Amino acid sequence: MSDRDFAAWRAVEHGERELDWSVWLGQPEHADYLTATGRTLIPRMVSDLTAFFGPRWLHRAAYPDPQTGHQLVPALVRFAPTFAISDRMRPGAFIEAVRWWASLQLLESGQVPGVRSVRNDVRKDVTASRLFHTLTQTRLAAMGAALGANVTLEPPKTGGPGDVLLKPPGTELFIEVVTFGPERKFTQQDEYTNRHMLHLHALEGRQPVHFEGNVPGFLHKAEEERWGQKTEEAAIQCAQTGHPVELSTGEAGFIVVKPGPAPTGTKLTGPFIESDQGRRLLEVIRKKGVNTQGAGLAWIWVEDHGGLHPTTEFFRLPLAGQLEAIQKLTKEIFDGYRHVAGIIYSYAHQRVAPLPPDDQTQILDGYATQRGLPIDRVRRTFIVTRRLALPTPTEFLVKMCAQEPYWLDRTLTRLRVADSAYALLVRPPGAPVRGSV
DSSP: OOHHHHHHHHHHHTTSSOOOHHHHHOOGGGOTTBOHHHHHHHHHHHHHHHHHHOTTHHHHHHSOOTTTOOOSSTTGGGGOGGGOSSGGGHHHHHHHHHHHHHHHHHHHHTTOTTHHHHHHHHHHOOSHHHHHHHHHHHHHHHHHHHTTOEEEESOOOTTSOOSEEEEOTTOOEEEEEEEEOOOHHHHHHHHHHHHHHHHHHHHHHHSSEEEEEEOOOOOOHHHHHHHHHHHHHHHHHHHHHOOOEEEEOGGGOEEEEEESSOOTTOOEEOOOOOOOHHHHHHHHHHHHHHHTTTSSSEEEEEEESSSSOTTSGGGGSOHHHHHHHHHHHHHHHHHHOTTEEEEEEEEOOOBOSSOOOOEEEEETTEEEEEEEETTTEEEEEEEEEOTTOOHHHHHHHHHHHHTHHHHHHHHHHHTTSOSSGGGGBOOOTTOOOOOOO
8 A cells, every 4th residue: 555545544543634535546656557548537527526426425435434333335445456465466456446336337428227226226225135226236237238238227117116127138137136145144253353453453554563473353443453453563573673463352262463464375364153144144135136127037146255165165066066056045936926937146265366267167057257357256047947937148148257257348349448357457578468368
């Protein structure tokens, strides 16, 4: 983080200014990981994101309410490029922000039907579920548009409004979006864990040290104050002596403060909590099945934002094993809701560099893809259909998911920004040249 960006975040922390998109994206002249094209894009993104969400939305969403102390969108700041935990993660965070902006701006500039309703909803409902719902909804619309489909957001249908209507030549897909997040006990732990991580990163900004180990989740106010004081004293001691200092974090384990910047692979981890997440996922899909009755054939898209914890057995399965697990789990939905044409489960938790090779697999009435997205995200998408699903919309959906790495490049071209996301980034020596397909 540059000195000016650090000063801007510090001013936000001290209540001297509110968080806005210029702090989030950083000062263009100090973004040395961006090309001239990338740096030029930042002011445009700041202006457009402010116009879409409203001038105070970001601060309200990311920072604790002064009266309740709760964050409306916990851990939102982890997506900020200027708050990336290391320089090597900053380009990926920036491209993720570009994905948000590009899909929104494509729909806004094209005056796609329903975009005003989507904008009003996200302004009024400042929650994590609404934000991720909107980002999924607009990304799917942009993906469909990149393949030539006509797009409508919030399409009116019998039984109530939907989320996305895609009309490629010869067919249509009515998609209902549902985001699947962690349980309240997970979000509460995440809220406190990320608050504590912000505290540690602030200490790292003031002292030539770094932290590694286990970060506590929920702490009562007195415990939290003691923990904050102990970590600050340990950081000062480590900086003065040059020797590591170890602190207990109670049941969470231990945290160590070490001299110097954090090397690659350094990790801060929060507490682990168990629950029956598979049944929660099925219940989320079932509710959407109930809500879409009477709306004709519907496709239910489940976007996972931590609903299934990354440490569960599911995430240790290969792609084919995950597809079979999703198909087995959702079978009763097709038995009970005849109007559901298919269910899509998708997640992009992983950030990996270099990107792994593409992968795909297919079984009867099931499809799965793994795609590396510019520049360090890996998305896995699983499509399961009922036995008599129409082939044309299924084929379009499979193609749309297989082509996901390229919609951003096509959208950036339509917005007259660049011919690829990689054109926004300074290419490290020896890195392969990648572009559109």
